[in-house]
Amino acid sequence: MAIIEYILGRILQMVPVLIGVSLVAFLSIHLVPGDPVQIMMHGRATEEVLATVRGELGLDRPLPIQYLRFVGGAMVGDLGKSIIQKAPVDEIIGERLGPSLFLLVYSAVLAVVIALPLAVVAALKAEGPIDHGIRIVGIIGFAMPPFWVGLLLMVLFGLVLRWFPISGYGRTFIEHLWHLFLPSLTIAAFLAPILVQSLRSAMLDVMTADYIEVARAKGLSRRRIVLKHVLRNAAIPVITVLAVNIGWLLGGAVVVEYVFAFPGLGSLLVRAVGHRDYPVIQGLSLVFAVIVMVINLLADLSYMAIDRRVLRR
Amino acid sequence: MTAIAIRDELARWPASLKIGATFFLLIVVTGLFAPWLTPYDPYTQDLAGFLQPPSWRHPFGTDHVGRDVLTRVLHGIRIDLQIGFITTYVPMTYGLLLGALSGYLGGWFDTLMMRLLDVAVAFPFLVLIIVIIAILGPGVHTIYIAVFLLAWTMYARLARAEMLVERGKDYVLAARTLGYPTSRVVFRHAMPNVINSSIVFSMADFVLNILLVSSLSFLGLGVPPPLPEWGAMVAEGRDFIFDAWWISTLPGLAIVVTGASLSLIGDGLAHRLGQRQRSFL
Amino acid sequence: MALLEVRGLCTEFRTPDAVIPANAGVSFNLDAGRTLGIVGESGSGKSVLCRALLGLIQSPPGFVTAGEIVFDGRDLRHLDETTLRRVRGTAIAMIFQNPMSGLNPVWPVGDQISEGLRVHRGLSPSAARARGIAMMRQVGIPSPEVRYDEYPHQWSGGMLQRAMIAMAMACEPKLLLADEPTTALDVTIQDQILALLVELQERTGMAMILVSHDMAVIAETSDHVAVMYAGRMVEVAPTAAAFRTPRHPYTLGLLQSIPRAAGDGRLTPIPGQPPNLARLGDGCPFADRCAVASPECRTRPVALREIDPGHWTACHFPERLAGLQA
């Protein structure tokens, strides 16, 4: 089927990008001064010990060889072992991938749940006082530093009201939802205003379309027009905005991860860079790249699901 | 433009554009005159008078080394507007060029650009910035370079998408049939119709970039002290958020106000440029 | 009693720069089963009139400021939004100029045709589908069972206009507003669509308002013709009378600018430009372009008056036209 061919084509296109990303990641991280072994041993070990450990890790080999070994491993799914933690990189990343994706999806869902009604109201009452009110609240949510929002939510819901825990991840799905509510809300406070604005303007755009007038002439209710005819058409630019931001938040949510002591990919990356844990950095770069591209692919697929015309392009 | 032309133009501005532009102008003017607006110096410390809450003497209080927060916020305007401006409009310039060319030319150039763009988008920003800091040392210029390497992608995407539409339009075809060189067709004829969405997006981008510097400061990767940069002030004040909320909150407020004015401008521009209401906040 | 009586309808658009009166005191009657053709240049207020009848004027910037729209004994201007909505889908329907953009690209065509049935008649999905397919067959869409699930981008303009008509006719309206239904279509398709409209009208007995800038289209379909200029009706007459003895210089100008395949090939365009609606004076709005105007035309207000039985004109000197007619 055409759609499967399309997906396969897109996956093939990922290969050169992954090679590019891995090469840039590898080169850049090796360009940085700092030696993982020296850092791991905190300057305590003798030169002799340092050299032995470097040798064991293969860090004494020429860079091209190291890169080829990494690529060779990556091709068969072996991302190597963390220098610091001595555990397989895929395992280390895997442990955090789930929570990170959970956090992101949860945040995105919360953001959409918050943004959808606000955007609809803002669009229907465009340029009215309610619209401006929503805009101002949105700008505040968007421009407030995330750690500030996070701490505020922690004080309010964690300390004063005691409704939600201020850290942790939980074990079951329901516990995840409960534990991650505040961090997700923090991200959503940033994301929702962006969605409100893009959905609002997309809706205003769609509402000038001829088929909306036709729908009104058919005697459809406002509600039905918005839900059935406007929102679906307005969704495409919003999905683009969402996709771009989720891709960025994957590593960019590190501030929220810190504030809520959340074991996510962002803080893993920061720590791995701090320790010069080369295999973890390289692995993460690949994983980030794959996720970003998969998100873009999913966004494109959802365009197609929404609007059949896209299929023809 | 004559005075009348200016008046007519202003009359066509939607309210949001007028309000936003007024605010922004106020901010710029305040930044320009910052040294004369307060009696304090943004760098001079008064260790004996540290962590003073807001008062008449110090309307925004003093920070953890006794500097006047209001003075630093006002001086921060210069730094942050400069950061916002450079990190937004430099990448926008070549992002637009690359995107427009890519959309117009298609073929191998387009494919190459799109793969380059994918790499830039997919590459973890934090790794990049740490690498650049390590090589060049910390500072504003380091942030610039890191942003320059990545921030063009959004503009390239927007320009390319618009160019794909414009390319098929009659006036472009007409210009081509007249035998104009490609560069003229792209830059003189099609470009003016391609840049609108980017201009509107740049307003949001401006704020996002200031926020980015704030996040980087949180991780210690922002501008070095003692520069009165808002994001750095917000991040430095965070350890004191419970006993001296003003250190971090009031510079944050400055970001919010600037963001609000730019957002209004963006909205108004979307309106005025007659584009399909594509605003990004 | 007339099915539709419009009295003194005024619609204006308010922009920051000016207030534009798009309909300035429009009045007419329409009996059940009859067709009124409305003709005029672009910007003469035809489309605004149709939308104003249905309460579809976007507000702001548009406002219906005065007048009555009495349909079936009720003044539509005084109905609440919900009641008016029911009228729209069921008693009065409308088809639009551009079928290519009139259908929502993200839903199948069939669903959009039967949507009104589900909303207003409360039909189940399967019943609505069956009825929708029947409607599609009625308007001449081949193999409707298959095409029901297709998307607008898969259809040609002519087919889409048939779909629009099916959509409008689905709830069997008493009045159909057709706003330039053929303008966007190929010439060969135009006749088919007009024939379809006439046929449907004969079958269902509905009344129709057909808006067009094309006198030929009006001549083929309408019982009465109303000529609009600068937001007002300048001549209302039975179609035959209007074509034979136009009593307004603008009508005459329109007739003389129709190209005729078998004619002498002489075309007389109307000189000048339509007036700026925001800066109309008190006098006859057509005076500046009128070959027979007197100085007083520019200052003396003019209103529709009946000069022959059933023949109304808004010209101070309709008798002067006799000399101009070939």
Add this chain to the structure above:
Amino acid sequence: MSRQPYFRALGAALLAAAATLAVGDVAAAADVKRGGTLVLARPEEPLTFNPFVPADNGSIYAIEQVCDSLTEADATGLGLRPGLAESWEISADTLTYVFKLRDAQFSNGQPVTVDDVVFSLRTAGGPTAAYAFGFEPILAVEAADDSHVTITLKRPYTPLLSVLSLFAAAIVEKASFEADTDGFGQKPVCSGPFRVEEYARGSSVVMVRNDNYWDIGVDGQPLPYLDRIEMLYVPESNSRVLGLRSGDYDVIASVPFNQARQLEGDSEVTLEAQPIFRLDYVYLNHGKAPLDKKEIRLALNYAADREAILKTVYFGFGEIPNSYMPKVNYHSDTVEQIPYDIEKAKELVAAAGYDGTPIDLMLSTGDAPGKQIATILQQAWQAAGLNVNIVEFESGTAWDMTTKGEYQAYVSYITSDINDTDELAVIQADVNSGTNAFFTWYNNPEVIDLLAKARQSADSNERAGLYAKVQDIAYHDGYSVPLNFVPSVNAYHNYVSGWRTVANGWWWLKDVSVDK
């Protein structure tokens, strides 16, 4: 995040007077409450439980709760007591130590055998172990019989017993370790008071009571008192304080100084500020102009307003130092402090013929107090007439530049694991010790000579005098810009008892009990 470099020097002899540093009484009564869970939030996360791949505070403090060694720090950290070795004998030439093993078991129920001990100590001294240099004087580790282990030395080595108390000398179960060395780092098999039940990298370690632990509590029952410890990684200090207040956490480690002052007023919470072997100071690279001039280095010292720094950065926690190294056993209180005197600083700058060469004051990213200190020092030093830039580097880079001597001044700190002046004195002040006088390239032949004399002396009074002299000379040579003897500040709910921070910086959780 831990500040780098975190240099832990190995010491030798133990101070008899250790007990004078009082840290509250060990739960005296037999009514100590048993059972329960302790939730502890800390700013560092453990990276591995493999004691031979150290390490960072995150790992070390956690390993201390899980692994046991032949000797161990007592409750204060100032003295030693028997651990897995019940007793030991030292030969007359001090070259042979014979340890008698206790009848103890690993957390998996296996007995601790001489084989395990020999294997562990050989690994600790192996070619890839970071602390191998501490074991370098060891010639051989051998099993004498089923319950005795013999260690023979290449030369007399008084610090041996201390070295054996280190986490790096932990006794691991050989079979488990060899079967899966990487897995051991996640789930160690040791004989400490707790065992790792669940290790969620990046967020928490759950430890449960090791029912096989050998030590006995005050109530005559086996230690530890707690059933379970949840050791959480909470990097953001505001979040830790909030979590303590909300009751999510029972104990929080590393309370920021400004919030510590606030917590002092909280009646439900106990704030502990425990002096440890730590000095915050500005490293100076004597090899780089203008810091090669003693006058400039002294000017930096005179211009530093330490009172103000103590007040604004440390909120009064700590003590203004009169030394170039932490306050360990031979510390002298009589060395005269360099006062804050900006005029004197200006004179010194003028006397040095300062040519305007700028000084880059380096700090590691994420070091908030360091940033505040740098900001204050920059202004102070500029007031003295020096050109100063603050440069911030990611910690890995900063450390790399420090070890390579590619820096001028670096806001950082040093700590000692062991209460003996000699090792840090040598490492910090003797340029030939292997770290270039701890990356300062400080080279004063007189000091080197005095240190050599001190090492050869057996008389502790004489040694004290020599070390005091070194302290005086190095400090007044402008070795560095010492800022504060910094305490460890932790806070816990009042229902937690038995909490204590040892002088090495970590805490013994086996003595802690919770009575909610």
